[in-house]
Amino acid sequence: MITLDPITLSVTLALVFVISVLVLFIFWRINQTQPGVLHWTLGGFLFAMAFWVVFLATLLDAPWNLGPFLSNSMSLPAVLFTIEGCLRFRGYHSSRRWRQMLLAMPVLVLIAWLNKDDPQARLLFHDAASAIGMCMAGLILCWKTSDRYELQANSLAACSAILGGMAFVIRWQYAFLAPEVDTRPMYVPANQVLFFGLIVFTMGWTYGLGVACYFRSNRQVMQLAREDVLTGLPNRRCIDENLGKTLMESRRSKAPFAVMLIDINAFKQVNDKHGHSAGDALLAGIARRLERAIRGSDFAGRLGGDEFVVIARGIESDEMTPDSEPGVRFNEFLQRLRDELNGPMQVRGHAMDIVVSIGVAFWPEDGDSSDAMLSRADTLMYRDKARTTAAEPSFSHAFQAPS
Structure with a gap:
């Protein structure tokens, strides 16, 4: 040695x-x-x-x-x-x-x-x-x-x-x-x-x-x-990146997808009546429900305020694609999303009956750019908000036809 x-x-x-x-x-x-x-x-x-x-x-x-x-x-x-x-x-x-x-x-x-x-x-x-x-x-x-x-x-x-x-x-x-x-x-x-x-x-x-x-x-x-600090979901920057990436992939593969814009009805009244801490807790609760509702291939993020975005890959206006749940119509999928998001929620000791409004834009029917699809989904979301009530939330793809 x-x-x-x-x-x-x-x-x-x-x-x-x-x-x-x-x-x-x-x-x-x-x-x-x-x-x-x-x-x-x-x-x-x-x-x-x-x-x-x-x-x-x-x-x-x-x-x-x-x-x-x-x-x-x-x-x-x-x-x-x-x-x-x-x-x-x-x-x-x-x-x-x-x-x-x-x-x-x-x-x-x-x-x-x-x-x-x-x-x-x-x-x-x-x-x-x-x-x-x-x-x-x-x-x-x-x-x-x-x-x-x-x-x-x-x-x-x-x-x-x-x-x-x-x-x-x-x-x-x-x-x-x-x-x-x-x-x-x-x-x-x-x-x-x-x-x-x-x-x-x-x-x-x-x-x-x-x-x-x-x-x-x-x-x-x-x-x-x-990341959005309040909800833990991806923030606006990440949403834009993911939507842009999804658009490029769809243009190359011709695979359809949908952009869903979700808004909480009467959210301002929650802040005014119970305070901003209750509003923050409500947003966090909706984020958890949204994570449970989407599929593994989907993407969910918080756009800002009380608005959330879901990017559902492989989904068309008529029905889900074969790689997801076979035989499930899009409206059935959307209703299941509503059923998960809507309903009673305990927020800081207050019982609230949550109702959301949803607007959906499909690629390529409703636009071929991020701004166009988000704008279309935003327009349809406000139309749905005018129709949505706590007793009877409703939405159908037929309602998306241009007026």
Whole structure:
């Protein structure tokens, strides 16, 4: 095995960890709402302290078992902080789990103390626990990501964590196979390989977390730009993009679709009588009903105010296309939509009888542009509003004929 200068490796590793802690601290200060970054920072700080302790103990010629004991007492909790940071970053929050981890930390310190006079037992326990923990952190970052882009963003940090775990496995194998372990841990060749591997891990881990945090922040900004904050539905910008995309696809494939404009009757009276908070709650409730009513292939968004838009792909004026529910007439589909949206709703302790008006424009009969179809659907929606009553909501495609 190639022998590397242990003092240089130790100092380099400690300095790299210090830089990593500073970078993670800056990440946390920039966006303190980003979950997990604070735990990564604390874990990195403990890792840095662990290797500074090893260096100082060797430099000061301290008792042979003091440096490893202090180092293990810091690095094992650091692994727990790293795992908790990954879990929180991925959205797995649990106060109970975090309390259990905090209770486990003094237990790990106690085990390190009990094994301080047995180098082989100490390395076997410490390296096995560290390897499992680091590999778990890497797997958590890649577990059930929302899409391949998030997987790619998390992959550098995940691979670096697994690499760090493999470095611990190398030293664990050495401790398991070696009948006698050198009592000078800084001069054990496997230790030097471990330190070199951890230098690579720390650099990749820090850069990888930076990429993952940037991707998460950028996606959140993009989501806010395309999502209606009140209802959680796509906003006007996203509606325009989706409608434009649907138009281009239909022109190419000749597949029909319909644009539905939905308006809540007497919504202004709700705001005037019960306040804007009740109106906001009503809009959110209608959004949930709308999500339940549409098919998986449809698109729903909030246009603004009390108006919602549904883009129903593969739907013609006469009947549904074969790839949807066979034999269901369009008017039956529309009535089912009304049945889901209309009806009693409890809003902030007030019972309300909800009635909506709907206007429908079909491609290509009612227009070949986004503005034309929305304008046509808006006109027909106001005609329907004039006809719609709480007792007898009505709508038919025949009513769409130009007057």
